[in-house]
Amino acid sequence: MTLMSFEEMKRRYDGGEDSLELTLEKWERILKHSNTIFHLNHYQDLLKAAIVPIFLCTEYANQCHMCPIFSVCKQGHSEHWIKLMRVVQAYAIAGDILPKDPLHGQIETFVKKLKLCREDILSKLN
Secondary structure, three states, X not given: OOOOOHHHHHHHHHOOOOXXXXXXXXXXXXXXXXXXXXXXXXXXXXXXXXXXXOOHHHHOOOOXXXXXXXXXXXXXXXXXXXXXXXXXXXXXXXXXXXXXHHHHHHHHHHHHHHHHHHHHHHHHHO
């Protein structure tokens, strides 16, 4: 499975797929990819995939506080997001000489938080 590009996300979103599910899949792919990378270019590809825009931002423009992942994002200002991006950026610069565990752990934690957001919104809908 490859990393999700903007083109793929847009095509699938335009085809009617749920933006939250696409966001979760994007990060699950990044998590899976983080287990297999070893070359600096791979870490740079992971950074590119991490910054692919998500369509939740389009759906909740001007109403960010209502977004299902607001607690982990906060318009890119949450502690969770900032910490994750700092780690991903560090690995894009020096990843092939760093141990993989910190990167994988940060991504795994973020994916778990996204899943909790999904569970929360599903429980509110039921």
